[in-house]
Amino acid sequence: MYSEKVMDHFEHPRNVGEIENASGVGTVGNAKCGDIMRIYLDIDENEMIRDVKFKTFGCGAAVATSSMATELVKGKSIREAMQVTNKAVMEALDGLPPVKVHCSLLAEEAIHAALWDYAEKHGIKIEGLEKPKSDIHEGEEEEEEEY
């Protein structure tokens, strides 16, 4: 059902992890729907993305699109990172099954959410960047329970 590239990125995800004191962090998705992505960006003074890490709760495609999205923005300027669309992520993965296209949208949104966080922290405006749509903590905090 998945392309070899998707399987490769699922099995060997690139850039998994966290960045302490990240320049920007974005979390998108919803546990209710079964996928959440979080992207950490380390951005230098020249507005270049020096490092990027991700964590994802979700299916194989969700993991693979997060992994590919981090690869595509690493070493890029924040303006170049804005050009990394869900389509670019999908193409880089040799396509996704139709029911998984939303995963690539989520990856694009996660990058945007992290950039938004960076822009807010630094009081700058990034052209074309809008406030991220979803936040996992909206209305469902303290829902976790332990067994």
Next chain:
Amino acid sequence: MEKLIYLDNAATTKTAPEVLEAMLPYFTENYGNPSSVYGFASKNKNAVNRQREIIADALGAKPEEIYFTAGGSEADNWALKAAAEAYEEKGRHIITTKIEHHAILHTGEYLEKRGFQVTYLNVDEDGMVSLKELKEAIRPDTILISVMFANNEIGTLEPIKEIGEIAHERGILFHTDAVQAFGQVPINVDECCIDMLSASGHKLNGPKGIGFLYIRKGVKIRSFIHGGAQERKRRAGTENVPGIIGLGAAAARAVRTMKERTAKEEELRDYLINRVLEEIPYCRLNGHRTKRLPNNANFSFQFIEGESLLIKLDRKGICGSSGSACTSGSLDPSHVLLAIGLPHETAHGSLRLTLGEDTEREDIDYVVDSLKEIVAGLRAMSPLYEDFIKKNQKGV
């Protein structure tokens, strides 16, 4: 061949060699149409009826009460639609549960669009129907109660005998979807007051594409497929003779091996359940701890998603299934897991493992060891787990 540990026997089973062997001549030399007059073909009618006897014996029923279908879904559709039609003058209310297979649920929705009212009973946290709620749901116009014998996802065995008694006391038809239970647990239609029962061949080491509906004598039920006189004119179409032979052979074999087979499966199932619950943190067993199918284990692992888990298991040669949305093609996880009260994110992280007669202890050990590694790996990249750990650290 690479290592393959098949723990998805609730999805389908391997056709047993003796079953295949029984079927083969009916594809080749005994290909005659059972309805034909000449002896070469008409002896197939006897062969088909022998299978009817085997299945009837397994249920404590009469051979003429067994109607062959193309599988469990057809049997479920037939039972609900044809009974609704036959009894609609008495009433248009049907009672079923929230955890039925879609063959029942979607048929219920279909009937609702045609003027019937359907009550979907809740279940408790173990997936058990409440007899009290059932009694309260019964109305003067209730014509049919349909409750599954055992749930296909979480394995819970419903109180079928008690439900049957309640139905019969009130003169209401009782149907049970026994697709998962037939051949796994003893069933007697008289003891359980069952009027109709659906079952399928491929869940008991028989072939796919064949099943049956038991219809108690005296139950008015319309024909489902109109045409020839096959199946006492109630289900037309030339009999799937090789399939029927296979179903009979599988049923005979399932009855013969049931005691020994299920004792072994239960022991391994409990070993699997205990190891997982003891060795993997933040997980739970779904379904009733003891009143469950001998071969079913269903877990939820917090902070991870089921499809990822299945792919990782597949890479280790382990076949299982999940109630996550991603495996169902919708955004919602399994209706069964939601009905037992799991939050969405926990339902997404579920795993069903259903053992088979070939499953060995070393397979279980390999599966548990693999699971521990995979669950830990997926949690390490889960933002939900990260939040949970950070919250705990702050809390200390």
